[in-house]
Amino acid sequence: MIGADIERRALKPRDRADLEELLRTHPGALEPVAGGSKRSIGVPVDADVLDLSAFAGISAYEPAELVLTAGAATPLATIEAELARHRQRLAFEPPDYGLLLGAAPCGGPTLGGVIAANLAGSRRLSAGAARDHFLGFEAVSGDGVGFKAGGRVVKNVTGYDLPKLLAGSWGTLAVLTTVTVRVAPAPETETTVIVPARDANAAVAILTRALATPHDVSAAAYVPQRGAAMRVEGYGESVAARVGGLLNALDAGVDVELIRDAESRAFWATTGSAAELSASRCVVRISVPPASAPKVVAAIEPDRYLLDWGGGLIWAGYDDVAIERVRAAIPEGHATLWKAPRALRESVEVFPPLPAKVAELAARLKAAFDPAGRLNPGRMGRLGPHPEI
C-alpha cells in the first residue's frame, strides 16, 4: 500500500500491542503511513515509515445509529462503498487529491488519513469538516501509551474533545488505530445551479446572496471557467422547489446551467479536490472570511484559482510561489502550501506559522502526546515560539 518513494525501512506493527511496544522502544523518528496518498503534503520528514496497513477493516457499522467504526487504515473507497449500500455517506465529502498532487503511485486515501488531515470537500460549508464528524478513536501516543477518547455517540461532552485535536494534527501527536465517525443519509437527488460570473467579485456576490436564502444551499463555489455554482440536495420535490426559489432570488438570466445527480456529483468531486489546478506546480490552500476572497485573490495574483465554501476557501495555483508573500496578503485566515516540489517544502513553512503564544501552547501539546518528538518531526513546522513573529 505504501508509495514507491520510500527511502527508509518500513516498520509494520501487527496489532495494537505491537504498535505500543514499537513506540515505546523504537529509537528514531517515525512517519505514520496508511494509504500514503498525502505524504507529499507538509515539510518532508526524515523518519522510518510506520506502516499502519494492519489497522484496516470496518469493525462496526450500524446504519440506524448513523455511526461507523473502522481501522484507521481502511481505504476510504471501502467505507464509501459500504455506506452507499445503505444509502448513507460521509457528509463532509472527503476529497481525493490524487489528481491535484499527481503523487507517486500509492494507495488511495484512508479514513484515518482523511481525519488526520481534517479534510472536507465542498460540503464543508454546510456540513462541517472531518473534525465535525469524528466521534471517537483509539490511538497510541508518541511514548507508547495506548488510549481512547470520545465515544460512539454524537452527543458527548465527557472529557476534553480530543477527536477535535487529533483531527488535523497530521500524525504529529499520536498514531490513530481505530476511528469512529458519524455518517449521514444520502440525499434522494441533487441539482447544481451554475450562474455565469465575470470575476471573483461578481461570483462571491452571487454566492453570498444564495447563502442568505432559506433554500439550504449545501455547497457554493466559483470555478472561473464555469461560473458560480450552488448545490441543492434532498428529496425530489423539495429540490425542485428550492432550485426554483434560488433562481428567483438570484434573478438569474437565461444563461443559467442546471446539472443533476451524477453530473452534479462529478462536478463537486472535481471542485472539492481542486483537480482543475493540477497543472500548477505549486498550490496554496487558503481559508479566509468568505467576503474577503475577491480582494485576497487580487492581491495574491495566482496563475489559476478557484473558490469554494462560498468564497471561504481559495485554491491558488502557481508555477512558483513565495508563500510568505501570499501570507502577508491575507488580513485574516491562514494559508497552507498544499502542493510544492520537495525542495521548496524543505525551505519554507508549509503550514501557517502560529503567533508566539499559540505556538508555545502547540509545542506543549506536542510534548504532551509525543514527549520525545518522534512522530512526524517537523512536518507541521518547528513547534515552539517563532521569534520573528
Added chain:
Amino acid sequence: MISLPVPDPQLLARRDEIVAALRRIVAPERVIDEPIRLAAYETDALTAYRQKPLAVVLPDTTAEVAAILRYASAEGIRIVPRGAGTSLSGGAIPAADSIVVAMGRFNRILEIDYANRCVVAQCGVTNLAISHAVADRGFYYAPDPSSQIACTIGGNVAENSGGVHCLKYGLTTNNVLGVEMVTPEGEIVRFGGRYLDSGHYDLLGLTVGSEGLIGIVTEVTVRILKRPETARALLIGFLSVEEAGACVARIIAEGIVPAGMEMMDRPAIHAAEAFVNVGYPLDVEALLIVELDGPGAEVDLLLGRVQRLAEEEGATSCRVSTSEAERLAFWAGRKAAFPAVGRLSPDYFCMDGTIPRGQLPHVLAEIGKMSQRYGLRVANVFHAGDGNLHPLILYDANVPGELEKAEAFGNEILKLCVDVGGVLTGEHGVGLEKRDLMTYQFDEPDLEIQHRVKRAFDPALRFNPGKVYPALHRCAELGREHVHSAAPRRFADLPRF
C-alpha cells in the same frame, strides 16, 4: 456526596491581601468579598453543593482578565471561571480558596457580519441575545440549550452546549468559528476567526467543552444561519416506549433528519400537561415531538412520511401543528418539563447520559426497575434523535439520606449508559457532579493523556479545581496504576470508547 477540593490554609489566611491586590487591578467595587454578597456565587444549577470562594472579581476588559490571571499565576491562587451560573453539573461551583472570575460584564455584541454570516460577541452575551440581534434579517444562532434565555455564549463554549435542535444543526462546537481566550498564565490568545478550520492544531475544538479547565474565553465568533422557511411539529402518542423507540429508528432509517425529535415518558407527560395545559394525550406511555423544518415543499413531504411511519409503528394519536402557535404549544410542555417535574417534588436531579438510540427501551426499563429499588420517582425526557437521555430523579433533601440515595440512583443510571455503549454526559458536562464516574468510562491511560493536555495549559492545576477529573487520579510520574472498575458489564462485546 462529592468532595470539594481541600483548601490551602495559607491562601485562606491571605484573603485580605488577595482582595486588596485584586482591587488594585480592577475598580475596587468590582471585587466582592462580603460574605452576604459572596453567597450569590456559592453555587450554580447543581444547588445541592455550595461553597463560598475567597473573593469574586468582575472584570470589564480582556486586559483586566489577563492581569487578574497573571497575578493569580504568580501567587499560585486557584481560579474558577463563571458565566451565568446555569451549569447543571456544578462547573461553576467555587473552591474555598479560589478567586471566582465572573464574566457578566462582558455583555456586548461586538460585530454582526452578515456578509461572512457570523457574529462576534463578548463571552457574557446570552445565547438567545445572539439570535435576537440578527432576527430582523432572518438569521439565528442554531444551538438552543433550554437555558438559552440566561446562559451565556462563553458558558456554552465551556460546556459545548447542545439543545433540542442539535440533531440537525450540531452542538456549540460545530457552530463556533473562533474565540479569544486568556490562558491560566495570563496570556491573551486567539483560536480561529471568521474563517473555517484551523491551519494548525485545532485549539478551538479543544477549547470548546473544556469546562473552564484551560482558560477563560472572553470573546466568541459564531456562525449564524438563515432561519428555515417553515417549521412544523408532530405530537405522536404511543402505548409503549418500545413502539416510540421503534418509530424513532424508522424515521432515522428513512433518511429523515428532523430539526428535533424529543420523547417524554408517562410521568413527564403528566407533569408537563398539568403545568402548561397544552393538550398532551394522557392515555399514552410515550410521547414523541418531531419537528421538521426547511423549505415548505420539503416539510409538507416529510410530515406525510413521518405520519405514515408513526401509524405503522402503532401510534395511538398523531397531531400535526397547523399554526405557529400550535407548534409552540407542542414544545411548551417539553420545554417546561424540568420546572413541571420540579412541582412534583421538593428537589430533583437532572441526569444527562447518552446512549445508542437502539438501547432506549432497554435503558428505560432498567431505570424503571432502579426507581422501584431506590423508592424514588423518576420522569424521563429524552433527546431521542441523538440518544441523549435526561432522567429527572425526584427526591427530598430534607429527608435524611434521600440526597445520597438520589445520587446513587443517578450514578447507577450513568453507569448503565456507559455499559450499553454510551457516555456519562451528552451536554451538561462532567463538572463536579460526574467527576468521580470518569474512571468508569475511561481507563487510566485515557485519563493520563487528558491530564497531560490539562497540564499543557495549566501546569500548576489551578484552573477550576476539583472538576471533571477525579482528584485521586495519579499523574504520569506516579506510574500506571489501573483504577478502572473490574465489575462485569452487560454488552461486553460492544466496542467501548
